[in-house]
Amino acid sequence: GSMADAAAEANTGAEVKENGGGASNPSAEELAEAIRKVKGEFPDFGIKRVWTYLKETNGYEVSEKRVKKVMQENGMTSAETGAEGDGGKEGEGGEGEDAESKKKSKNKKQKEKAREKKEFDDWCAKVLADTAHLVEGMTEAEKMKQPYEFTNYDFSGTLRPAFVTKQATVPPNIPKPDYADDSVPTSEQASRGTHTVDCKTGDDIEGMRLAGRMGREVLDVAARFVKVGVTGDEIDRIVHAACLERNCYPSPLNYYKFPKSVCVSVNEVICHGIPDCRPIQDGDIVNLDVTVYVEYKGKHYHGDLNETLLVGNCDEESVKLVKCAYDCLKAACEMIKPGTMYRDLGAAISHVAAANNCSVVKGYCGHGIGALFHTAPNVPHYKKNKAVGIMRPGHTFTIEPMINLGSSWQDSSWPDNWTAVTRDGKRSAQFEHTFLVTETGVEILTRRQGRPEGEMVWDLDAITR
DSSP states (O other): OHHHHHHHHHOOHHHHHHHTSGGGSOOHHHHHHHHHHHHHHOTTOOHHHHHHHHHHHHOOOOOHHHHHHHHHHTTOOOHHHHHHHTTOOTTSGGGHHHHHHHHHHHHHHHHHHHHHHHHHHHHHHHHHHHTGGGTTTOOHHHHTOOOGGGTTOOOSSSOOOOOOOOOOOOOTTSOOOTTTTTSOOHHHHHTTTOOOOOOOOHHHHHHHHHHHHHHHHHHHHHHHHOOTTOBHHHHHHHHHHHHHHTTOEETTTTGGGOOSSSEEEETTEEEOOOOOSOBOOTTOEEEEEEEEEEEETTEEEEEEEEEEEEOSSOOHHHHHHHHHHHHHHHHHHTTOSTTOBGGGHHHHHHHHHHHTTEEEOSSOOEEEOSSSSSEEEEEOOSTTOOOOOBOOTTOEEEEOOEEEESSOOOEEEOTTSSOEEETTOOOEEEOBEEEEEOSSSEEETTOOTTSOSSOOOOOGGGGBO
């Protein structure tokens, strides 16, 4: 990781002797973080191998005992790594072959992982090369130039908009929602004002499962691509290509004239950030909001989800904010079952936010979803709301609480008519899933692969870039 590189670079012998420590003598937090990165890359490493790696790669001058202690305190050891750290008693006696075959399968896994990573990197490089004409011949200054509608605009925070490339197109073989060409969701407007929520059954549920799964795949591709230095525009190009490869239409594209295929909301942006040419910076928090439109047995369905990523070295406040936003969605998720009133979700969400000195945005709500991108029910995230309706099996909807640092829930809109930012310029984070109410509870349609279908589990590594 970049941290290890930096540490290795900073550690020429002379420097270490001179300042008696520095990067070579890490604090407990730094050491834990470094070990976490090593274990992320090499999950099978035991204490001894982690310690060796930190010495050789990071230039850390720490004892094996200290590494062992930190790993035990942070739950990063298993029984066998303990044995390995105490002098490798594993392969003795009759277990020789066993250890040998373990080693072989481990090497196989690592090779497989490396091959898969190369495949992904090559795919991303090809997508960017195929779309490079969008920014060809532009200087960095031109890419960073603010669109003209921002002239004299008084920004609430430090983020600034940059150049937005021209809108991508979708080939005719991809199923398109009614707004794809003229930007007006006519069928959605026709259903406005109704409080009736349709109870999906059979193939409609299968269609929603497909939409949820495709949305998740696309978000995972985008999230994996994110790192310091990539631009929102590049993320959008990756998302657009990932959608088309899966025969999906990227639902945000041209919805009420939204110019892009994904929302990229950085730092103080609450939601609906337009992907532009600004590079993501170390310490940014970046929300990616993906919705896809799929065909299943002749009918069409939207699947909608979002996640906030921690990029590079984020401050503690940002990490806590992002965790709080996750916990808010989790609290709501735990209430989903037949008979729950939609209006009651807001109190649970607000309770978690308030306990963490955060506030809940009131201007944007969760929503019913299916053949339509946004439909009944309306799902507010704040307490004392007046939402109509009771959950029934077959209901599909999103919950997506936007959580601001501090006491201000207010938002304002940028002059691009889309980007919502906090009025005080403080950071905002968000998570979203599409949910299905089942006879007994909930199915998270946009869950990560291999995760439980009805329960959200916090995973810091999954959103750290």
